[in-house]
Amino acid sequence: MDELTALVTAENARRVFEPGEQGVKSATFTIEANTSVAIVGPSGSGKTTLLSMLGMLETPTGGKLDILGRDALSVSPRAVAHARRAEISFIFQAFHLIPHLTVEENVTLGLHRQEEKKVPRQAQVAAHLAALGLTNHSDAYPRTLSGGEQQRVAIARALVREPRLLLCDEPTGNLDSANGAIVVDALLSSVSPTTAVVIVTHDEELAARCMRRIRVKDGLAESVVS
Ligand SMILES: Nc1ncnc2c1ncn2[C@@H]1O[C@H](COP(=O)(O)OP(=O)(O)OP(=O)(O)O)[C@@H](O)[C@H]1O
Ligand SMILES: [Mg+2]
Structure with a gap:
């Protein structure tokens, strides 16, 4: 592969x-x-x-x-x-966050079972939240965030699964x-030899x-x- x-x-x-x-x-x-x-x-x-x-x-x-x-x-x-x-991960123009889940829970949704084994899931989620400047908002609900912050949550959720595409x-x-700039850096630095x-x-x-x-x-x- x-x-x-x-x-x-x-x-x-x-x-x-x-x-x-x-x-x-x-x-x-x-x-x-x-x-x-x-x-x-x-x-x-x-x-x-x-x-x-x-x-x-x-x-x-x-x-x-x-x-x-x-x-x-x-x-x-x-x-x-x-x-x-x-x-494959998709970041839509409209970001589709789940309103009754916190930022951390929304990002965790990006992971699926097989990936849980690799790195402990909390560490993986925390690293992506940090990269997108969202650490202080981990426990917040989407409705309390600005549009830009919500967009960054959606991006963290897509990145955390380390998709090939x-x-x-x-x-x-x-x-x-x-x-x-934060978002672009996170997106571009996610590129790897298999993705x-x-x-x-x-x-x-x-x-x-x-x-x-x-x-x-x-x-x-x-x-x-x-
Ligand atoms: N489901 C659909 N049914 C019929 N026509 C569609 C459908 N989706 C897109 N189109 C048509 O295809 C064309 C391209 O649409 P598309 O959404 O891909 O444009 P875009 O380049 O993304 O534009 P924008 O920069 O405004 O987002 C448009 O003329 C649109 O009306
Ligand atoms: Mg379009």
Whole structure:
């Protein structure tokens, strides 16, 4: 498995909705392990749709898309569920925290049973809370946090599971520059020889810090030299 350097291979992959709706018309690129990738492009160009395809939330309607060794066009719901539990984390634009759980409990939700053995879970959660500047808010409930703080909790929850593929939709969209920098550092430093992070962003500074760039325009997605 560690020999698999291409985590994602897309060849003319599409996700078309109703006729006339654009979605993603064609995506061709490779995402290798040990890389950070920015997905950039105008509003409505297909970035979120593309990210949803990479997270196996949207099934392609044509072309080829291989994600972590699975064919996204024919993968079974069970295999999708497994991949999303064990290998893929998604940071949504809306952060979906559980309101009646504390910050620490929300982040702990990111872990699943198999991972509990590696490092004691409390230590693992605490390390991620610290990295995102949330230690003082561990026992707080989401409603008592600012939007930016909530976003950082969602990011800690996604990072704590150490996914092979970390998919983020505008992770710094709600943040000021100081908190944006904390988040970007945490996301980029999570990249390892077996993992990649993919970030949809309108933030040129963030895109410039990523190693690779995929440009989406009018539903067409391809790698560009940044
Ligand atoms: N479920 C859907 N059904 C029909 N059309 C859709 C659906 N999801 C997205 N689209 C269409 O596909 C296009 C791309 O949408 P998408 O959300 O991927 O854009 P985006 O690049 O993420 O934009 P933004 O930067 O504003 O978030 C839009 O024209 C949108 O209307
Ligand atoms: Mg979007």
